[in-house]
Amino acid sequence: xxxxxxxxxxxxxxxxxxxxxxxxxxxxxxxxxxxxxxxxxxxxxxxxxxxxxxxxxxxxxxxxxxxxxxxxxxxxxxxxxxxxxxxxxxxxxxxxxxxxxxxxxxxxxxxxxxxxxxxxxxxxxxxxxxxxxxxxxxxxxxxxxxxxxxxxxxxxxxxxxxxxxxxxxxxxxxxxxxxxxxxxxxxxxxxxxxxxxxxxxxxxxxxxxxxxxxxxxxxxxxxxxxxxxxxxxxxxxxxxxxxxxxxxxxxxxxxxxxxxxxxxxxxxxxxxxxxxxxxxxxxxxxxxxxxxxxxxxxxxxxxxxxxxxxxxxxxxxxxxxxxxxxxxxxxxxxxxxxxxxxxxxxxxxxxxxxxxxxxxxxxxxxxxxxxxxxxxxxxxxxxxxxxxxxxxxxxxxxxxxxxxxxxxxx
Amino acid sequence: xxxxxxxxxxxxxxxxxxxxxxxxxxxxxxxxxxxxxxxxxxxxxxxxxxxxxxxxxxxxxxxxxxxxxxxxxxxxxxxxxxxxxxxxxxxxxxxxxxxxxxxxxxxxxxxxxxxxxxxxxxxxxxxxxxxxxxxxxxxxxxxxxxxxxxxxxxxxxxxxxxxxxxxxxxxxxxxxxxxxxxxxxxxxxxxxxxxxxxxxxxxxxxxxxxxxxxxxxxxxxxxxxxxxxxxxxxxxxxxxxxxxxxxxxxxxxxxxxxxxxxxxxxxxxxxxxxxxxxxxxxxxxxxxxxxxxxxxxxxxxxxxxxxxxxxxxxxxxxxxxxxxxxxxxxxxxxxxxxxxxxxxxxxxxxxxxxxxxxxxxxxxxxxxxxxxxxxxxxxxxxxxxxxxxxxxxxxxxxxxxxxxxxxxxxxxxxxxxxxxxxxxxxxxxxxxxxxx
Numbered sequence: 001x002x003x004x005x006x007x008x009x010x011x012x013x014x015x016x017x018x019x020x021x022x023x024x025x026x027x028x029x030x031x032x033x034x035x036x037x038x039x040x041x042x043x044x045x046x047x048x049x050x051x052x053x054x055x056x057x058x059x060x061x062x063x064x065x066x067x068x069x070x071x072x073x074x075x076x077x078x079x080x081x082x083x084x085x086x087x088x089x090x091x092x093x094x095x096x097x098x099x100x101x102x103x104x105x106x107x108x109x110x111x112x113x114x115x116x117x118x119x120x121x122x123x124x125x126x127x128x129x130x131x132x133x134x135x136x137x138x139x140x141x142x143x144x145x146x147x148x149x150x151x152x153x154x155x156x157x158x159x160x161x162x163x164x165x166x167x168x169x170x171x172x173x174x175x176x177x178x179x180x181x182x183x184x185x186x187x188x189x190x191x192x193x194x195x196x197x198x199x200x201x202x203x204x205x206x207x208x209x210x211x212x213x214x215x216x217x218x219x220x221x222x223x224x225x226x227x228x229x230x231x232x233x234x235x236x237x238x239x240x241x242x243x244x245x246x247x248x249x250x251x252x253x254x255x256x257x258x259x260x261x262x263x264x265x266x267x268x269x270x271x272x273x274x275x276x277x278x279x280x281x282x283x284x285x286x287x288x289x290x291x292x293x294x295x296x297x298x299x300x301x302x303x304x305x306x307x308x309x310x311x312x313x314x315x316x317x318x319x320x321x322x323x324x325x326x327x328x329x330x331x332x333x334x335x336x337x338x339x340x341x342x343x344x345x346x347x348x349x350x351x352x353x354x355x356x357x358x359x360x361x362x363x364x365x366x367x368x369x370x371x372x373x374x375x376x377x378x379x380x381x382x383x384x385x386x387x388x389x390x391x392x393x394x395x396x397x398x399x400x401x402x403x404x405x406x407x408x409x410x
Numbered sequence: 411x412x413x414x415x416x417x418x419x420x421x422x423x424x425x426x427x428x429x430x431x432x433x434x435x436x437x438x439x440x441x442x443x444x445x446x447x448x449x450x451x452x453x454x455x456x457x458x459x460x461x462x463x464x465x466x467x468x469x470x471x472x473x474x475x476x477x478x479x480x481x482x483x484x485x486x487x488x489x490x491x492x493x494x495x496x497x498x499x500x501x502x503x504x505x506x507x508x509x510x511x512x513x514x515x516x517x518x519x520x521x522x523x524x525x526x527x528x529x530x531x532x533x534x535x536x537x538x539x540x541x542x543x544x545x546x547x548x549x550x551x552x553x554x555x556x557x558x559x560x561x562x563x564x565x566x567x568x569x570x571x572x573x574x575x576x577x578x579x580x581x582x583x584x585x586x587x588x589x590x591x592x593x594x595x596x597x598x599x600x601x602x603x604x605x606x607x608x609x610x611x612x613x614x615x616x617x618x619x620x621x622x623x624x625x626x627x628x629x630x631x632x633x634x635x636x637x638x639x640x641x642x643x644x645x646x647x648x649x650x651x652x653x654x655x656x657x658x659x660x661x662x663x664x665x666x667x668x669x670x671x672x673x674x675x676x677x678x679x680x681x682x683x684x685x686x687x688x689x690x691x692x693x694x695x696x697x698x699x700x701x702x703x704x705x706x707x708x709x710x711x712x713x714x715x716x717x718x719x720x721x722x723x724x725x726x727x728x729x730x731x732x733x734x735x736x737x738x739x740x741x742x743x744x745x746x747x748x749x750x751x752x753x754x755x756x757x758x759x760x761x762x763x764x765x766x767x768x769x770x771x772x773x774x775x776x777x778x779x780x781x782x783x784x785x786x787x788x789x790x791x792x793x794x795x796x797x798x799x800x801x802x803x804x805x806x807x808x809x810x811x812x813x814x815x816x817x818x819x820x821x822x823x824x825x826x827x828x829x830x831x832x833x834x835x836x837x838x839x840x841x842x843x844x845x846x
Contacts, residue, residue: 166759167758167759169758182759182760183760183761184759184762186761188765189764192764203813203814204810204811204812204813205700205701205702205811205812205845207698207702208702209701209702209704209753209754209845210701210812210841210842210845212754212757213704213757213844214841216760217763219760220764224764
């Protein structure tokens with residue numbers, strides 16, 4: 001059978017009917033050249049907890065009077081938590097699904113993660129977490145973007161190395177080679193004939209606006225191909241939350257299952273613009289956390305179950321980050337202000353499960369903020385060196401002894 | 411260079427930027443005029459047009475959705491296109507949070523204010539806007555008194571309404587915050603829907619005495635403080651540049667901005683003078699300013715309806731489509747702090763572009779809908795355009811150069827269904843049509 005190359009497909013598409021963009025989906029494999037086995041290597045999924053998550057009400061120091069004195073109204077009692085080994089700590093009870101993953105050996109939490117002289121500004125803090133370059137103002141690349149720049153790929157056939165779900169571009173997957181794409185609702189693209197779009201960009205005004213539209217159309221075509229491939233995934237069988245976060249995780253899992261090209265994915269939870277509560281809990285923290293942790297836990301469990309079901313959990317690591325932690329003392333509106341270190345959740349088929357790292361030292365609070373005990377770049381270094389097998393020293397520009405969360409496959 | 415006598419293409423460029431798009435009669439009326447005369451004609455038409463205030467039509471006040479659709483109707487069909495465009499610009503400049511305000515009547519009153527005062531002096535607008543009930547609810551000025559919880563209203567006014575970020579100090583925030591004290595929003599009895607709220611001054615809650623804001627000391631209250639801010643050259647500079655960005659003008663030399671700031675100073679902030687200065691500038695007419703603006707969703711919708719003279723657009727469908735494209739009227743991003751970023755942001759993320767290409771579907775039609783399964787029937791709203799020859803459709807839709815209109819026209823004739831509808835759909839779903 002003749003396999004059409006891209007030029008032939010474009011020429012054919014140019015004389016196709018003039019309404020190519022919203023048609024009943026055809027056999028995806030007919031129109032995509034080189035629909036090969038796909039990517040089967042290690043994958044990293046990053047989850048951003050938007051707004052700054054309170055680590056102290058996530059892993060609760062049940063026996064520490066300093067916690068209870070500082071939070072007369074919002075401290076959690078033992079009965080509000082799930083027992084962690086030893087009895088000194090408890091996990092917020094709305095994270096029951098996440099606890100299940102930990103018990104199963106699929107997940108863990110690193111305590112007191114941060115970095116020196118941490119920023120309490122949302123925008124600056126996110127820049128730092130996403131770039132892993134605290135010394136650089138206005139960085140232009142993210143830590144996984146720099147990994148994608150150096151990762152081997154068949155880039156012409158499979159241009160997308162990183163895929164982000166959301167409305168605004170994040171930095172984590174941004175790299176010099178531009179292998180990241182941003183999509184809000186992939187379901188909009190599942191009926192699109194991607195190859196037909198590129199022929200239209202050959203003529204137009206010579207200006208940055210038209211050139212940008214051309215780049216967007218090409219990105220659209222790239223993501224449409226991924227969405228169409230992922231539509232064969234089995235995510236519908238799993239109980240993902242019906243939220244933007246849940247849907248993004250499901251798409252991520254479907255794409256991993258169907259061997260889509262990205263090595264890295266980025267999703268987020270806690271966006272006002274997507275109708276969710278935020279982790280930026282200045283006001284009424286307790287009810288917001290109940291909702292957010294429930295959604296986070298259910299989402300991560302559905303993702304893990306899905307990946308286990310199809311035998312792909314072994315090649316996935318998921319980890320979270322958040323702008324910063326919260327201050328130890330509560331404020332006057334039953335919430336907390338911006339702080340420093342917090343917890344980092346992670347999950348995967350080959351991780352060291354349980355609570356990792358030392359608990360935050362509440363004797364050492366500075367300007368209300370809890371100091372870090374694990375530098376986040378050490379966690380990233382572990383993921384890069386031991387999971388993605390990419391030299392962390394080159395990517396992070398920081399000599400960090402990896403903080404072990406992944407178990408290197410035998 | 412600013413043309414001496416407008417060609418039809420010049421008229422289309424002018425209308426694309428000031429009034430969403432040219433209707434066929436606009437091209438006829440304005441071709442051959444000089445820029446000054448054309449601008450004066452457009453401005454006068456809008457200034458004279460006496461549409462009923464949004465807040466006086468009960469149907470608009472049933473819900474925020476009703477209000478949005480009422481505004482979409484005006485955006486798409488009002489003869490006062492320039493007034494609608496100025497209101498839309500100001501709506502984005504000041505931001506809007508329907509969710510916070512949660513009162514369609516109050517939002518309608520504010521929308522009337524932007525439409526009316528937006529054609530006047532900026533200082534007059536700010537004086538009225540700071541005490542507009544919807545704006546007070548949105549900014550947190552309701553009940554703002556000596557024991558105020560936050561300085562957010564002052565920060566918003568300094569950052570988004572006047573001088574901009576980086577041009578004020580914490581002390582200015584404190585002083586302005588003090589000047590803003592003493593006002594609250596009064597709830598009508600029973601909170602009946604459609605009954606307008608009122609802003610009420612309570613002297614016992616007002617911090618008297620001199621305040622120093624950006625180097626000027628006076629016994630400022632809310633009105634006098636924002637008036638002072640409106641008259642600052644930094645405000646003129648910031649608002650002028652925002653307007654240039656909104657209009658998509660490439661002003662690399664800065665000459666247009668300078669002319670606008672001078673016009674502001676000479677006229678006391680009259681928006682007519684400021685906009686006139688922009689339109690008379692060489693930058694407005696340069697090659698790099700043409701076809702360089704990525705249209706907002708509202709601009710796309712308003713433009714196609716004007717170009718095809720659609721008199722009864724499907725308002726609910728267009729409302730949903732604008733929202734899906736990232737522009738829900740009365741709900742700007744970040745809880746109303748500032749407006750839509752515009753430009754490339756309209757097509758970020760990439761699938762927003764895919765939704766924009768569905769504009770033809772959103773044009774919809776009036777009941778009754780096409781029979782089930784009849785995909786060949788064009789939307790009823792398009793009836794004014796059905797039957798037009800392809801050449802006229804192509805000319806009216808005025809897409810950026812490089813569009814292979816001939817090929818699209820051929821394909822439309824060969825396909826199923828009404829060829830005019832197919833051609834319109836095809837043109838709307840091109841990158842070329844996204845540009846003004």
